[in-house]
Amino acid sequence: MSLTNEIKRFKQIHCEDGCLSIYLRTSITSVDQQKGEWKIRLKNGLKKLEEYLEVSDNGPQLAAFKRLKKEAENQIKELATNMPISVVFIGSSSGECHLKKLQVPVENDFRWEQNPVVDQLEHLTTKYPLSGIVMIKKTDVHLVETSLGEVMEEKQFSWDVDTEDWKEYVGAKPQAEAGAALHREQYADRFDANQQRWFKKIAQKIEKNAKQRNWDSIHLTGSPDQTSEFSRQFAIRKVNIMKKNLTKLKPHEIIKEVNESTV
CATH class of the missing domain: 3.30.420.60 (eRF1 domain 2)
Known part of the structure; x- marks a missing residue:
């Protein structure tokens, strides 16, 4: 499926209990990434989202987030021996999960909203x-x-x-x-x-x-x-x-x- 069609599919996803969107630069060509910098960014980015949900006292969303957080960590870490330049993870509380490997850079971004965040993907199709x-x-x-x-x-x-x-x-x-x-x-x-x-x-x-x-x-x-x-x-x-x-x-x-x- 082309990225354009994938974006259209992502835009159709809507979940009241939340969607997790992760944009993570994972290339090991730079010195900081060779030291595992992407792992730290992944951990910190997810931790901030979890802390926000804990403060907002939203039980259903927090439970959904924890499930998707675990899924995202597992899928991304499975790539550790063959990391692309970037990865994008889109997951919804309804159970959909998509991991996309990219050979172009992205800006690190972690979002929890009712719809997947696709702005960077749209920009990449143009660039x-x-x-x-x-x-x-x-x-x-x-x-x-x-x-x-x-x-x-x-x-x-x-x-x-x-x-x-x-x-x-x-x-x-x-x-x-x-x-x-x-x-x-x-x-x-x-x-x-x-x-x-x-x-x-x-x-x-x-x-x-x-x-x-x-x-x-x-x-x-x-x-x-x-x-x-x-x-x-x-x-x-x-x-x-x-x-x-x-x-x-x-x-x-x-x-x-x-x-x-x-x-």
């Missing part, structure tokens, strides 16, 4: 929409589709000198094709002479893919001369250019670089 990252390296084009910091799909396109067309691979390119790069080097001058026409051909393929998959935007990366030439072949105008070679990075590292450059 990290479904997009395509296109990496150009002359006769090779690597495409990564991403949403909310995650890899949705990967494609590889390599120029076939025999058919004079782009050959598509879904996922990683087979190792058997690696030797073809040496063969293509013999045609470097020929590719340079026809670069504009051949770039236009692959740009049209990418545009078609973007339309079918309903991308919000396209991020173009590579050397300054190739990104400039490639961007001119797109009919759509919403193309963000990053003049940097990311082809040696892993997909999640590529997404991180692009997301940080657009903040």
Whole structure:
């Protein structure tokens, strides 16, 4: 289920005895998180909510909160050995519980209200929409589709000198094709002479893919001369250019670089 549909579902939840919404940054890439800072934030955030309910002397809500608190702690702590960048927990006193792992940061927030709090989730759908990252390296084009910091799909396109067309691979390119790069080097001058026409051909393929998959935007990366030439072949105008070679990075590292450059 897409995040947009999940948000719609959360908005339909209403409980008189309360709903627990937790936004917790859990990434262990920073020093404080490696020391277990997220555990302290989780404990303190839940403790403040419980103290508030105890003072307000609301028996049914306090009982519901304690059940959801235990459920949230158990589900989040189960991720301890493989923590994402952030987690979002939505639970209702009626028994519904949802834990969402995110590869993008959130602001730590703990709320107890009659409806789930979805403001940060709505903001994330705007900040990290479904997009395509296109990496150009002359006769090779690597495409990564991403949403909310995650890899949705990967494609590889390599120029076939025999058919004079782009050959598509879904996922990683087979190792058997690696030797073809040496063969293509013999045609470097020929590719340079026809670069504009051949770039236009692959740009049209990418545009078609973007339309079918309903991308919000396209991020173009590579050397300054190739990104400039490639961007001119797109009919759509919403193309963000990053003049940097990311082809040696892993997909999640590529997404991180692009997301940080657009903040």
